[in-house]
Amino acid sequence: MMKRDIFTSGFGVLAATLGSAVGLGNIWKFPALTGLNGGAAFLVIYLLSTLMAGLPVMIAELMLGRRSRSDALTTFRVLHPQRESWGLIGAVGVLSAFLILAFYTEVAGWVFAYVFKSVTGSILSTDPTVTSAAFAKLIADPVQSIFWQFLVIIFVGCIIVAGVSKGIEKTTKRLMPMLFLILVMIGIRSLMLPGAAEGLTFLFRPDFSKVTGAVVLTAMGLAFFKLSVGMGTMITYGSYFTEDQDIPMTALRVMVADLTVSLLAGIAIFPAVFTYGFKPEAGPALLFITIPAVFSQMPFGTIFVVLFFVLGAIASTGAMLSIMEVPVAYLHQRFGLSRFKATAMTVVLLALVGSTAALSNSTLAGFKLFGMTMFDLYDFLTSNLLLPLGGFFLSLFAGWVWGEKKVRSALSNEGTLANRTVVSFFLFQVKYVAPVIIIVILLRGLKLI
Ligand code: PFF
Numbered sequence: 001m002m003k004r005d006i007f008t009s010g011f012g013v014l015a016a017t018l019g020s021a022v023g024l025g026n027i028w029k030f031p032a033l034t035g036l037n038g039g040a041a042f043l044v045i046y047l048l049s050t051l052m053a054g055l056p057v058m059i060a061e062l063m064l065g066r067r068s069r070s071d072a073l074t075t076f077r078v079l080h081p082q083r084e085s086w087g088l089i090g091a092v093g094v095l096s097a098f099l100i101l102a103f104y105t106e107v108a109g110w111v112f113a114y115v116f117k118s119v120t121g122s123i124l125s126t127d128p129t130v131t132s133a134a135f136a137k138l139i140a141d142p143v144q145s146i147f148w149q150f151l152v153i154i155f156v157g158c159i160i161v162a163g164v165s166k167g168i169e170k171t172t173k174r175l176m177p178m179l180f181l182i183l184v185m186i187g188i189r190s191l192m193l194p195g196a197a198e199g200l201t202f203l204f205r206p207d208f209s210k211v212t213g214a215v216v217l218t219a220m221g222l223a224f225f226k227l228s229v230g231m232g233t234m235i236t237y238g239s240y241f242t243e244d245q246d247i248p249m250t251a252l253r254v255m256v257a258d259l260t261v262s263l264l265a266g267i268a269i270f271p272a273v274f275t276y277g278f279k280p281e282a283g284p285a286l287l288f289i290t291i292p293a294v295f296s297q298m299p300f301g302t303i304f305v306v307l308f309f310v311l312g313a314i315a316s317t318g319a320m321l322s323i324m325e326v327p328v329a330y331l332h333q334r335f336g337l338s339r340f341k342a343t344a345m346t347v348v349l350l351a352l353v354g355s356t357a358a359l360s361n362s363t364l365a366g367f368k369l370f371g372m373t374m375f376d377l378y379d380f381l382t383s384n385l386l387l388p389l390g391g392f393f394l395s396l397f398a399g400w401v402w403g404e405k406k407v408r409s410a411l412s413n414e415g416t417l418a419n420r421t422v423v424s425f426f427l428f429q430v431k432y433v434a435p436v437i438i439i440v441i442l443l444r445g446l447k448l449i
Contacts, residue, residue: 004069004239005164006164006165006240007165007168007240008165009169013250015172016168016321017237017250017254018253018254018258018318019168019319020228020237020322021319022176022257023104023315023316023318023319024104024107024315025222025226026262027312028287029225029226030046032284032286033218034203034266035279036281037211037215038210038215039205039280040202040205040206040207041209041210042219045211045219046219046223047259049222050255053391053395053434055227056430056434057434058251058255059426060398061235062235062238063398063410064235065234065235066239066247067079070333071090071236071239072089072235073093074330075239088393089397090232093231096230096387097231097327098327098350099381100231100378100382101324101350101354102353102354102356103375103378105149105320105350106149106360106375109147109149111309111313111316112313113144114292114309114312118302119306121302123292124301124302125292125293126293127293128293131293134292139361139362140362141362142358142362145361146355146358149354153351153354154347160324160339160343161339161343163339171318175317179311182307182314183261183264183265184264185307186268186311187268189268189298190267190268190269190271193271195271195275196271197271198274199274200267202270203263217388217445217446218384220437220445221383221388224383225382225383225387226258227255229394230390233322236325236329237322237325244413246419247411248419272298273286273290276293276294292305327342329342360375361375384446388442391438392434392435399435404427407423408423408427
C-alpha cells in the first residue's frame with residue numbers, strides 16, 4: 001500500500017484547516033450578504049446556523065476522514081461497506097468541488113488581477129463610477145477573465161502537486177499568520193475613521209424585518225460554505241490528521257478563528273463604507289467597486305487597497321487548495337494515479353467547467369438556466385442546495401448509521417481524551433439538531449413547505 005502523506009504538526013493541521021475555512025467567503029461573501037440582508041439580523045442567523053449545523057458537520061467529517069484514512073468517496077465504502085449508496089455523498093461532493101471552484105477561481109482571478117492593478121494604480125479612484133467602470137471592463141473582457149482564472153488554477157495546481165505536507169501544509173503555515181496581521185492592520189485603520197460608529201452599529205444592531213425564508217437559507221448556506229463543510233473537504237483533510245489530534249477542539253478553534261476573520265473583515269469594511277457615504281447593500285460589488293473607491297479616499301489609501309487585495313489573494317489560496325484536494329485525493333487513491341497526473345486531470349477539467357463561469361459576464365452573458373448565468377447558478381446550487389444536502393446526509397450517517405460507540409472512541413482518541421460531555425453533546429447535535437434544522441430551513445428556503 002502507498003504510504004499516505006499527512007499533516008506533520010499540530011500547527012500545520014490548524015493552519016491548513018483554518019486556511020480552508022478562511023477565504024473569499026469572509027471578505028467577499030460575508031460582507032456582501034450581511035450588507036444585503038439587514039446587517040446584524042443576518043449575522044445572528046448565520047451564527048446560529050454555524051453553531052447548530054456547521055460545527056457538528058465539520059466534526060463529523062473530520063472524524064470520518066481520520067478513521068477511514070481515505071478520500072471523500074472511498075470513506076463511505078471503507079466505513080460502511082454494507083451499503084454503497086452512502087458513497088453518493090462523496091460523489092456529489094466531488095461534483096460540488098468542481099462547481100465551487102468554477103466560480104471561486106474566477107473571483108480569485110479578479111482578486112489577483114486587482115493586486116496587480118492596484119499596484120500599477122489602474123483601478124484606483126475616489127470616484128465610484130470610475131472604479132465601477134474599471135471592474136465592468138475587467139469582467140466583460142473574455143480574454144482577461146480567462147487569463148486570470150487559468151493563472152489562479154495553475155498556481156493552486158502547482159502547490160497541490162507538491163503534496164499534502166510539503167505543499168498544502170507548508171504554504172498555509174506561512175500564509176495564515178500574514179493574513180491575520182494584514183487584517184488587523186486594516187481593521188485598526190478603519191476604526192480610526194469618523195464613520196466607524198455608524199458602520200459598527202450597522203454590523204451589530206439587528207433589523208429582523210429583512211429576514212425571510214430565503215434569507216435564512218442564504219445564512220445557513222453561508223455557514224456551510226464558510227466552514228468548508230457538506231462536500232467532503234473536511235473528510236479529505238481529516239484523513240491527513242494525526243491520531244492524537246483533538247478533533248472537536250480543532251473544529252471549535254477553526255470555527256472561532258474563522259468567525260473572527262469575518263468580523264474583522266466587517267470591521268475593516270463597514271466603517272469605511274459609512275464614512276465616505278457609500279451604501280452597504282452593494283452586494284458582491286462591495287469588494288471590487290466600493291473598497292477601492294472608499295480606501296482611496298483615506299490618507300495612505302493606496303497602500304491599504306494593495307494590502308486588502310493581497311489579503312484576498314492569501315485567503316483564497318488556502319481555500320482553493322482544500323477544494324482542489326477533494327478530486328485530487330480521490331483520483332490518486334481510487335485509480336492509483338500519481339499526484340501529478342491526478343492534479344493535471346483536475347486542472348484541465350476545472351479549466352473547462354470554470355471557463356463557463358469566467359465567460360458569464362461576456363461571451364456567455366446571454367446564456368441562462370433558471371434565470372441565472374452559469375456563475376450565479378454554480379454559486380446558488382452549491383451554497384443553497386448541495387452543501388446543506390450534503391450536511392444533512394453526513395449528519396445522518398455520523399449520528400445514526402455509523403454507530404455511537406465508534407463515534408465515542410473516534411472522538412475521544414480511544415478514550416485518551418477526557419471529553420465525554422463534549423462528545424455526548426456532539427452526538428445530540430448531529431443526531432437531532434443538525435438534520436432537523438437543515439431540512440426545515442432547506443425546504444422552507446426553497447418554498448417547498
Ligand atoms: N470556506 C471557503 C471560504 O469561505 O471562502 C470556501 C470553501 C472552501 C467552500 C472549501 C467549500 C470548501 F469545501
